[in-house]
Amino acid sequence: MRIGLLTEGGYPYVNGEGGLWCDRLVRGLGQHEFDVYAFSSGEAQEDAGWVPLPPQVRRVRTAPLWAAEDDGVVYGRRVRRRFSEHYGELAAALCAAADPTTPEADRFTAALHGLAELARDEGGLVAALRSETAVRALERACRAPGARRTAREVRVQDLLAVAAHLERALRPLSLDWYEKDGLGAVDLCHAAAGGVTALPGLLAHHFFGIPLLVTEYGIRLRTHYLTRPDAPPAVRSLLASFHGRLAAAVYRDAALITPGNTHARRWQERCGADRAKLRTVYPGLDAVPFAEVGESPQSADPHTLVWAGRVEPAKDLVSLLHAFAEIRAQEPKTRLRIIGGPSGPEGAAYLGHCRALAAQLFPDEAEGPHAVGDNPVSFEEPGGPGLSTPADVHAGGAVTVLSSVVEGFPVGLIEAMLCGRATVCTDVGAVVEAVGGTGLVVPPRNPRALAEACVSLLRDPERRARLGAAARARALELFTVDQNIAAFHGLYLDIVARTPVRRPGLDDTGAPQPFAAPAEAHIPGHWTDPTLRAVPTWATDAPVSATETAR
Numbered sequence: 001m002r003i004g005l006l007t008e009g010g011y012p013y014v015n016g017e018g019g020l021w022c023d024r025l026v027r028g029l030g031q032h033e034f035d036v037y038a039f040s041s042g043e044a045q046e047d048a049g050w051v052p053l054p055p056q057v058r059r060v061r062t063a064p065l066w067a068a069e070d071d072g073v074v075y076g077r078r079v080r081r082r083f084s085e086h087y088g089e090l091a092a093a094l095c096a097a098a099d100p101t102t103p104e105a106d107r108f109t110a111a112l113h114g115l116a117e118l119a120r121d122e123g124g125l126v127a128a129l130r131s132e133t134a135v136r137a138l139e140r141a142c143r144a145p146g147a148r149r150t151a152r153e154v155r156v157q158d159l160l161a162v163a164a165h166l167e168r169a170l171r172p173l174s175l176d177w178y179e180k181d182g183l184g185a186v187d188l189c190h191a192a193a194g195g196v197t198a199l200p201g202l203l204a205h206h207f208f209g210i211p212l213l214v215t216e217y218g219i220r221l222r223t224h225y226l227t228r229p230d231a232p233p234a235v236r237s238l239l240a241s242f243h244g245r246l247a248a249a250v251y252r253d254a255a256l257i258t259p260g261n262t263h264a265r266r267w268q269e270r271c272g273a274d275r276a277k278l279r280t281v282y283p284g285l286d287a288v289p290f291a292e293v294g295e296s297p298q299s300a301d302p303h304t305l306v307w308a309g310r311v312e313p314a315k316d317l318v319s320l321l322h323a324f325a326e327i328r329a330q331e332p333k334t335r336l337r338i339i340g341g342p343s344g345p346e347g348a349a350y351l352g353h354c355r356a357l358a359a360q361l362f363p364d365e366a367e368g369p370h371a372v373g374d375n376p377v378s379f380e381e382p383g384g385p386g387l388s389t390p391a392d393v394h395a396g397g398a399v400t401v402l403s404s405v406v407e408g409f410p411v412g413l414i415e416a417m418l419c420g421r422a423t424v425c426t427d428v429g430a431v432v433e434a435v436g437g438t439g440l441v442v443p444p445r446n447p448r449a450l451a452e453a454c455v456s457l458l459r460d461p462e463r464r465a466r467l468g469a470a471a472r473a474r475a476l477e478l479f480t481v482d483q484n485i486a487a488f489h490g491l492y493l494d495i496v497a498r499t500p501v502r503r504p505g506l507d508d509t510g511a512p513q514p515f516a517a518p519a520e521a522h523i524p525g526h527w528t529d530p531t532l533r534a535v536p537t538w539a540t541d542a543p544v545s546a547t548e549t550a551r
Helices: 020-027 041-047 077-095 104-122 133-141 156-167 193-210 220-226 232-254 262-269 288-294 316-331 344-361 390-395 410-419 430-437 445-457 461-478 481-498 546-549
Strands: 001-006 032-042 057-064 187-192 212-216 254-259 301-308 336-339 377-380 397-402 422-426 440-444
Touching: 001 336, 001 461, 020 481, 032 193, 041 133, 041 262, 041 422, 077 104, 077 187, 077 232, 104 193, 133 156, 156 232, 187 193, 187 481, 193 212, 212 232, 212 445, 212 481, 220 377, 254 461, 254 481, 288 336, 288 397, 288 410, 301 316, 301 410, 301 445, 316 344, 316 445, 344 377, 377 546, 390 397, 397 410, 397 445, 397 461, 410 422, 410 461, 410 481, 422 430, 422 461, 430 440, 440 445, 445 461
Parallel strands: 001 032, 001 187, 032 057, 187 212, 212 254, 301 336, 301 397, 336 377, 397 422, 422 440
Antiparallel strands: none
16 A cells, blocks of 8 residues: 655654654555655754665655745735635634634634645645734634633734744645645555644545544644743643644544553543544564673673663753662662763753762762772763663663653663663653563652662662563563554554545546456555456457347
8 A cells, every 4th residue: 555654853864853663664564655745843954864765665755844935925815815714713713712622623623624725726825824914813813702811811922923833833734745646646644743743644634535544652732731831821822722723633533543652642532532543552662682682681780770861851860869879878889870962952951960960979989098089970972982772771780770750652761671671760651651560660759769779679689680581571572663563554454444545536538437446456466467468358259148148
């Protein structure tokens, strides 16, 4: 079958976030064809280029969400009136009640479809979405009777900020992807994320009836809730309403939804997803690079703890350092390796703070008066000496620690489990779902509980080995690439079997041709070969009349 893969800031770009699982999926399903429709996240990402593409990727179409040139379209009076009506309906839906199950959800979807049809007819809406007409329509919706209180309190600068955000989010409406030889030619749209990423799939379903599969390993709506903490309440309220209603529209029209874990599944249900459409598919990791380390747990240093990940405040390394101070008081030989780079400017500042705290808590210690002091906490970068692969990161430690206060699906923890390492982690996000009963789980922001769990494993090597072996077995059963690919292959077949795309077959004159697409059309075999074959003689004979048959 032909799959339209929708991505944003990921595959097929070299430095795309979350693009690795898409690459593994495409390479693992060589029996299908893929058309990739990708949004880039910035100029630097486009300059970096693409990863090598396998032959089953037949076409790649890209579009920047970070910039949009004026399309130069001049709108007549009738078009401006249609735009004002549809945009005003969308704005009114945003200013109404926040419950996505109300009739306002249908109002939002109808307005979105109306804008998409207008953009398709006129060749784009870039200039219209940036116009004063859009800002005035948004202002009328905020001042209208029945609008929510936060919307009524909106100021002029707030209106401009919201209108600018909506213009960026609605840029996919102006693309030329929605043609019969574009998304209309695929059998299935697979969105690698929700929200704006899935918007082209939502429109392909509206225009052509293409079924939509939505995969979310991280909930975009949750990300929007956590961003812009300093924005005015009116801006945050309107933007949350937009992304909430967009998520509800995507979930409602999707044939199936595949959350990456139960934590994401709960978010989707809360946002209006039908429970009958949900199928949990865990992310898949390649287990081969971890085999050597996982099958030789005795190579680990019994006195070393390892933390690995992106350095940022959500990882709560401060609590880990305070916990390590208690661990050192009970087990003086223990060392802590913090392996990871900072995530942006905020992460760099946080890393500097953690280094200063480590130097304060653990002054360089020397074994004698003539020995050089050494700090038991080391900060290392991935890819440094001895850390060329993820397996090397966890190979040197007996216990892997996770101290986060906010976490999605802990991929780093799965890597430690594939290495056969015992784990101590905080109860956040999908951590418990990933670890199961193969690790110790403590409350977040509790250094004492974290220290006690680590000490218990450091003092009990037999228990540590049992937990490590169980963790590796669990990871091999649930979190491998083969499991992920097999799950999506089954879902593709299920969706196409239940909701096939019905395209009328036409003959040379343009008239409908009966039975133009037989049931076996997508099954590999000689009947799909386009070359002409010899026709049996009995099929070319003149038709025999019923009278002759009776004789």
